[in-house]
């Protein structure tokens with residue numbers, strides 16, 4: 258399938274890139290290397306060529322250039338020799354540092370955040386996804402406008418820049434971007450209102466909801482496809498899924514449940530993106546149960562698990578009880594690590610979304626967790642309020658209903674959140690059974 262592009266991505270395919278990571282002490286070297294490896298995958302996903310990757314040890318933080326001036330000079334030589342079009346840093350730098358480095362290197366300088374934003378821009382498909390990523394990009398670009406201009410100026414023609422930028426033109430641009438941000442925020446509000454209505458509808462019908470979360474490329478979409486009739490795109494690449502897909506899932510206890518696949522996480526996920534995707538992520542936050550899909554075949558599995566936890570923390574749901582699905586157990590490394598990790602977590606199962614192994618166990622665990630997020634209640638609705646019955650039928654599943662001596666008796670299953678509003682009508686099971694037995698028959702299941 259040809260990828261749609263939103264047109265904002267700023268990394269042109271085919272660029273020759275030098276990847277750099279700056280560390281402050283030697284212990285960070287290994288994580289830095291792993292992280293650079295991942296950055297290289299991100300750059301490949303954009304069609305870039307990685308010419309060289311290097312970890313730089315810099316003791317003190319250099320505020321003007323992010324790296325020392327001497328180091329910058331040496332690197333400038335490498336860049337020229339290797340004919341690099343672009344230098345990519347593995348961490349986010351300030352707009353001023355980027356500007357200074359571009360001057361020193363005489364080529365484009367971007368950071369990991371920009372690369373991730375670019376990938377998101379390429380992969381967004383739905384209206385909401387496209388609006389969200391445009392918002393993140395504009396917020397990221399606003400303080401970097403001066404650099405963008407310098408860069409465009411350096412390029413020779415062909416991109417519609419008339420004359421030098423000048424402060425005035427930059428002001429015009431800044432205002433335009435701000436106006437566009439306001440417009441997008443308004444559009445997003447409308448899209449979200451619609452989504453919220455859908456969500457409320459599902460809740461009203463008593464659907465339990467589970468969300469598949471996890472590191473990008475962990476196998477979330479493969480698992481969703483394996484558990485439901487979904488036909489979500491699966492690919493060995495980062496950030497293939499950006500939009501949420503919701504599907505019905507058949508659970509062993511027949512609890513009506515929906516399961517969703519959504520955007521993946523990554524180490525150093527840009528804050529602008531978390532902010533822009535907050536609405537998507539809010540849905541995740543409201544789920545009854547989270548299933549954390551883990552790529553157990555990956556050597557950095559523990560780092561990936563921690564990175565996911567960090568994002569959950571940032572969303573304020575770090576303490577949510579989560580089922581861990583240790584995926585890719587069909588591979589030798591996956592089998593070994595899935596078993597080891599499953600022993601370390603209370604709610605964990607080794608699975609293979611690809612072969613289907615372990616999926617019945619996962620479904621059983623899911624059903625169990627969802628059941629405990631729902632509660633069975635016994636209600637007595639006074640005859641004078643009989644009209645309440647209709648609402649109860651939409652807010653939960655009515656397991657049994659009949660007429661008692663002093664009101665309508667209902668045995669229901671409802672989400673905790675929903676059941677609060679019927680607390681006044683709640684009676685104990687003993688009272689329910691007594692009242693039920695006072696009236697002959699008439700109970701319908």
Ligand SMILES: Nc1nc2c(ncn2[C@@H]2O[C@H](COP(=O)(O)OP(=O)(O)OP(=O)(O)O)[C@@H](O)[C@H]2O)c(=O)[nH]1
Nearest residue numbers: 473474475476477478479492496497498521610611
């Ligand atoms: N061997 C093996 N590969 C798997 C398994 N599950 C998924 N994969 C592969 O892992 C890659 C990523 O799978 P996806 O389902 O696209 O992963 P995702 O978590 O949805 O990724 P993003 O949407 O990009 O965040 C694909 O190449 C899948 O074929 C599994 O159980 N075993």
Ligand SMILES: [Mg+2]
Nearest residue numbers: 477478497498
């Ligand atoms: Mg996916």
